[in-house]
Amino acid sequence: MIVVKDLVRQFKSGDRTIKPVNGVSFELEKGSLASIVGKSGSGKSTLLSLLGALDKPTSGDVVVDGVSLAGLPDGKLTEYRRRDIGFVFQQFNLIPNLSAVDNVMLPMEFAGVRKAARLQRAKELLEQVQLDPEKHSRRTNRLSGGEQQRVAIARALANEPKLILADEPTGNLDEQTGEHIIELLSSLSRDHNTTILVVTHDRSLAQKTERCFRLQQGKLTEEVRTGSRR
Amino acid sequence: MSVLARSVGNAFRNKIRTAAVVAVLAVAIGLALAMLVANQAVGAKVQELNASVGTTLTVNPAGGQGFEGGGEPLTTAEAETAASVANVTAVVGTKALRLQTATTADSSTATTQPGPGGGFGPGGQQATVSTNLMAAVDAGTLGNRNGSAGTTGATGTSGTTTQPSRTLPITATGIGAEVDGTGKALDITSGTGLGDYTASEAKALVGTSLAEKNSLTVGSTFTIQDKTFTVAGIFDAGTTFGNNAVYVTLPEAQTLAETPDELSTMIVTVNSMENVDSTKTAVQAALGTDKADVTQGQRNLETAVSSLDSVKNISLIAFIAALATAGIIILLIMVMLVRERRREIGVLKAIGARNRTIGLQFVLESLVLVALGSVVGAVIASLASGGIASALISSNTTTTAATTTQRGGGLAGAMPNGAVPGGGMPGGGMGGGQGGPFGGASQLLTSVTASVSPGVLAAGIAAVFAVAIIGALVPALLTARIRPIEVLRGE
Numbered sequence: 001m002i003v004v005k006d007l008v009r010q011f012k013s014g015d016r017t018i019k020p021v022n023g024v025s026f027e028l029e030k031g032s033l034a035s036i037v038g039k040s041g042s043g044k045s046t047l048l049s050l051l052g053a054l055d056k057p058t059s060g061d062v063v064v065d066g067v068s069l070a071g072l073p074d075g076k077l078t079e080y081r082r083r084d085i086g087f088v089f090q091q092f093n094l095i096p097n098l099s100a101v102d103n104v105m106l107p108m109e110f111a112g113v114r115k116a117a118r119l120q121r122a123k124e125l126l127e128q129v130q131l132d133p134e135k136h137s138r139r140t141n142r143l144s145g146g147e148q149q150r151v152a153i154a155r156a157l158a159n160e161p162k163l164i165l166a167d168e169p170t171g172n173l174d175e176q177t178g179e180h181i182i183e184l185l186s187s188l189s190r191d192h193n194t195t196i197l198v199v200t201h202d203r204s205l206a207q208k209t210e211r212c213f214r215l216q217q218g219k220l221t222e223e224v225r226t227g228s229r230r
Numbered sequence: 231m232s233v234l235a236r237s238v239g240n241a242f243r244n245k246i247r248t249a250a251v252v253a254v255l256a257v258a259i260g261l262a263l264a265m266l267v268a269n270q271a272v273g274a275k276v277q278e279l280n281a282s283v284g285t286t287l288t289v290n291p292a293g294g295q296g297f298e299g300g301g302e303p304l305t306t307a308e309a310e311t312a313a314s315v316a317n318v319t320a321v322v323g324t325k326a327l328r329l330q331t332a333t334t335a336d337s338s339t340a341t342t343q344p345g346p347g348g349g350f351g352p353g354g355q356q357a358t359v360s361t362n363l364m365a366a367v368d369a370g371t372l373g374n375r376n377g378s379a380g381t382t383g384a385t386g387t388s389g390t391t392t393q394p395s396r397t398l399p400i401t402a403t404g405i406g407a408e409v410d411g412t413g414k415a416l417d418i419t420s421g422t423g424l425g426d427y428t429a430s431e432a433k434a435l436v437g438t439s440l441a442e443k444n445s446l447t448v449g450s451t452f453t454i455q456d457k458t459f460t461v462a463g464i465f466d467a468g469t470t471f472g473n474n475a476v477y478v479t480l481p482e483a484q485t486l487a488e489t490p491d492e493l494s495t496m497i498v499t500v501n502s503m504e505n506v507d508s509t510k511t512a513v514q515a516a517l518g519t520d521k522a523d524v525t526q527g528q529r530n531l532e533t534a535v536s537s538l539d540s541v542k543n544i545s546l547i548a549f550i551a552a553l554a555t556a557g558i559i560i561l562l563i564m565v566m567l568v569r570e571r572r573r574e575i576g577v578l579k580a581i582g583a584r585n586r587t588i589g590l591q592f593v594l595e596s597l598v599l600v601a602l603g604s605v606v607g608a609v610i611a612s613l614a615s616g617g618i619a620s621a622l623i624s625s626n627t628t629t630t631a632a633t634t635t636q637r638g639g640g641l642a643g644a645m646p647n648g649a650v651p652g653g654g655m656p657g658g659g660m661g662g663g664q665g666g667p668f669g670g671a672s673q674l675l676t677s678v679t680a681s682v683s684p685g686v687l688a689a690g691i692a693a694v695f696a697v698a699i700i701g702a703l704v705p706a707l708l709t710a711r712i713r714p715i716e717v718l719r720g721e
Contacts, residue, residue, distance in 0.1 A: 045718050054580055054714040075584075081714070082582020093577045093717055097243050098236070107581045109232075155581065167718065 002028045002051070002163060002195060007060035009046055020046040021057070022218030028211075030162070031193040033186055035206040038215035044199040045167055047215065051197065052085050052165045053077040064162060082110050086156025086194075088185075090168035092148040096141035100126060100151045103140055107158040118158075125154035129184060146177035153184060157192070164188075166198045170205060182208055233587060237594035241602075248599070251563055255556060255603030259694050260610030262552035266690040267615040269545040270683070276538050286413040287510050289496040290523045301521075304493040308517055309406075312498055315512045317505040323493040324411060325404035325483035329361035329454060329476065331397045357487030358399070359455040365398040366439035366474045373398050400440065402454065402476040403494075404483020410467060413497040416477070421448035421463030430481035433462040437473035454478075455486055498524075549690075556603070557697035564596050564705035568712075575709050576716030589706035596702035597695065604691050611687070 009021040020043030028034055038044045049055040051062055053069055061070040064084055072080065086107075087093075094103045101122045108118035126136050129150040140148055149169060156164050166185065170178030182205055189196045198209060206212045212223045242248055289312060293301035306323065313321040367373075408416050408423045416423070416435065424433050434454075436446055441464050446452065450461045459478070467473050484490045500509045506526060514524040568575070578588055 049715050049718055052580070054717065078579070078582060078584055081580060087580050087717075089717065093573070093580075095574060095577065097239055106578075106583075110582045110584070110587065159582070 001030050001065060003063040004051070005061045005063070007047070007050055007062065008058045009043075009050055009055065010058045019218045021050060024060070024215075024218070024220045026213065026220060026222070028163075028195055028197065030195055031189060032211060033189040033196045033198070033209045034211040034213065035198045035200055035209040036213045036215055036220070037200055037203065037206045040201065042215045043218050044201075044215055047220075048165050048167050048197070048199050051163070052087060053080050082107060083159055084162045086159070086161040086164040088149070088152050088156050088164065088166040088169045090171040092140075092145070092152045092172070094140040094148055094151055094155070097139060099137045099139055100131060100143065100147075100154075101136045103151055104154045104158055107155060111159050121158065122154070125157055126151065128157075128188075129154045145173050146180065149173060149177075149181055150184070153181070153188070157188065157194075160192070160194075162195060164194055164196045166196065168200055168202075169198060170200070170202060178202070178205070233591050234594055237591050238598050240591070240595050241598040248602075251559070251599055252602045252606060255559055255599060256606035256610060258552050258556040258559060259600075259603050259607030259691075260614065261607075262549050262556060262694060263607055263611035263687060263690040264615040264618045265545045265549035265552060266693075267611060267683075267686055268618055269542055269549055270686045272538050272542040272545065276535055276542060279535055279538070285500045285502065285506055287498040287500060287506070287513060288413075288525045289498060289513065289517065290494075290525070292519065292521050292523050303489070304496060304522060306491045306493065308522065309493060309496050311516050312496060312513050315498075315509060315516050317501050317509045318498055318513070319501045320407070320499040322405065322407040322409055322413065322497045322499075323480055324406070324495050324497065325480055325487060325489075325492065326357075326494040327402035327404065327454075327478075327483050327487055328358040329363060329400040329402050330358050331364055331399075332360045332362055357489065359402075359486050361400065361402075361455075362453045363400055363440065363444050363476070365400050366437070366443035367398050367470060369398050398474075400474060400476060402434075402478060402483065402486075404478050404480040404486075406480040409497065410472070410477075411495070411497075413499060416465045417467070418463045418465045421461065424462055424477070424479050427479045428481065429479060430485055431479055432457060432459050432482070433478070434459045435463045435465050435477040436461050437475045438464055438466050439470060439473040440475065457486070553693060553697050556600075556694055557701040560596050560600065560698045560701035561704055563599070564592060564702050565708065567595070568592065568705045568708050572712055572716050573719065575712045576714050576719075579712070579714035580717045585710040588709045589703075592706045592709055593699060593702045596698055596705075600695060600698040604694055607694075608687055608691065611690075 004024060004026050007021055007024040008019065010017050010019045020041075022043075024047060036044055036047065046055070050057050053062075053072075057070070061068050063069070064080070067080075069077065069080065095106065098106070101119065104122035104125055105118045108121065113121070123133075123136060127133070131147060131150050131154070135143060135147060140151055143151065149172075153169075156166075164185070169185070170181055173181060185196055185198065186208065188194060198205065200206055212225070214221050214223055289304065289308075291301045291304050304323070309321050309323045312318060403411055406427050408418075408427065410416055418435065419438065421435075424431065424435060434452075436444075441447070441461070444452065446461050446464075448461055448463060451458050452461070453459065454476075465473075465477070467475065478486075480493075481490075484492060498509070498513055500506050510524050510526050514522070517524070575588055579585075
């Protein structure tokens with residue numbers, strides 16, 4: 001359960017103050033798949049970075065399972081990212097000189113999981129995201145875009161997070177591969193009971209999520225749906 | 231995959247760059263290590279010099295030195311007077327003898343007895359006695375020149391018609407302790423010392439080359455003035471001249487010279503470096519300025535030691551500079567790597583890496599580079615340090631060596647046959663070749679050998695690693711300032 005309360009983030013740009021996120025409030029139930037759509041520069045990524053504790057809000061708060069992020073010191077925020085958040089990026093952001101398995105094992109290493117256990121779990125996760133076993137030990141800069149994104153999703157799942165934040169996960173992929181990734185995310189949210197929030201400007205992707213928010217000039221509005229997506 | 235494995239992997243991410251960095255580091259580290267080795271070698275030599283000659287005073291009869299000059303000889307009583315001066319720990323008397331090979335002695339009437347006008351120089355200080363030993367040094371041009379000068383200068387009866395084929399005399403010194411003419415302990419390579427140096431006993435220590443020339447080993451016998459001596463030990467003086475010598479006990483030499491109680495020189499050892507100057511004055515006062523000349527061995531070595539000291543300082547500064555260079559190379563390389571991998575650092579932070587984990591990863595990566603640089607650098611150092619040390623020494627001491635030898639009397643003059651201040655050795659025939667005028671300073675300078683000891687190398691590499699860690703710490707701390715939101719920035 002994630003509760004966002006009146007979140008504001010402002011930057012100084014020259015002598016102007018810009019507010020890409022200006023008073024955003026919403027709640028997400030556990031295990032739901034939601035999307036945030038908006039034009040480029042509408043503040044989607046800023047909102048995502050605030051939810052993932054990559055950045056600190058100017059005001060407002062994010063409460064995850066009753067724990068408020070606003071008052072947490074940097075060390076605790078690192079722990080929050082490690083334990084409760086999984087990131088999937090448009091640019092994949094894998095470590096290029098490490099193998100797929102090593103990339104998936106990385107968050108578990110930071111969490112102090114023993115080597116044998118993290119190797120086994122990494123292999124299981126890579127199977128879940130349907131990466132060929134022969135490619136498990138291949139360096140990630142030698143994998144295709146779709147394969148890299150699968151590895152990134154497996155990495156995001158490594159520490160069984162409460163929330164997966166995906167920033168344009170299909171942005172660098174062709175349509176068909178993008179659909180596979182969306183299906184994968186969708187089934188993961190069902191199977192793992194994980195909350196997934198996808199930021200996208202892809203309307204067709206947004207259509208497939210349970211809830212869809214629209215971010216416009218720093219304000220969030222929920223699009224009301226008729227009928228179920230599933 | 232552990233932090234260490236990741237760091238090693240990262241160090242080789244760009245192999246060409248890694249090779250370039252390692253090469254540059256290796257030169258800096260190699261230079262640092264070579265300088266450290268040179269510094270240690272020179273430092274050890276300076277210490278050795280200070281320890282061996284720094285606290286000794288040499289007492290010669292007033293107006294005489296070695297076998298030159300005139301005045302009254304020193305006596306055993308004066309040795310006791312010197313020993314009673316404050317801060318004096320020991321007084322060793324020496325008595326110089328010149329051993330002339332018996333066959334040559336036969337051809338010249340004057341050489342068998344001491345006295346001016348002899349074929350082989352003035353004998354005031356130095357008694358000439360016969361022996362059956364052959365000198366290990368050939369007369370050569372210098373010896374013959376000295377010999378002819380001596381002969382023509384003499385009023386003797388031999389004249390120029392009976393000019394014999396020259397055989398160089400052998401130096402024999404009666405010593406009151408197991409030290410050579412400069413007060414330095416003898417290096418006995420086989421056999422034993424003479425035991426009680428204050429007792430008259432027919433035993434002798436023979437220099438290595440002299441022993442070889444005459445096929446002497448420990449237990450062999452030879453004669454001096456028809457008296458049979460047993461070889462108790464063989465010593466190595468380190469020089470050709472020094473090894474063409476014999477040491478007997480002081481009373482034995484006095485008996486042979488038929489001058490009991492007379493001393494050629496006294497070597498006075500002072501208890502500490504600080505007291506050398508005051509003790510020198512005190513000994514001079516106790517003996518009387520008209521009786522004895524007191525010289526300080528260290529004075530004459532001062533220029534040599536100070537030039538060695540400056541080499542030591544230069545090498546130390548060069549070591550620190552090379553070390554700092556290595557540190558700066560590491561610093562700049564790591565700053566570059568951190569900037570290059572901002573986004574990746576952001577990724578690591580986004581997926582929950584602690585700041586210290588990332589910092590450690592970068593420090594370890596720099597240490598991998600330094601380790602590679604150290605291996606190559608140590609090879610460079612072991613090949614180059616000898617050359618660097620000798621280049622440093624020769625460039626720094628060519629001028630000082632000349633000035634030192636001009637005043638070389640202290641070091642060499644303490645030996646009865648050493649170089650005499652102010653010029654050659656008329657009638658001496660004692661030079662034994664080129665060793666004479668340059669025997670002192672240049673020999674001690676060239677004997678500085680820069681050998682790469684594992685201990686020094688290990689200490690140097692430890693210093694390199696310490697500097698590398700400091701150099702890598704700054705970039706590692708920079709990583710802590712990189713915010714995880716970097717991950718969302720575009721390429």
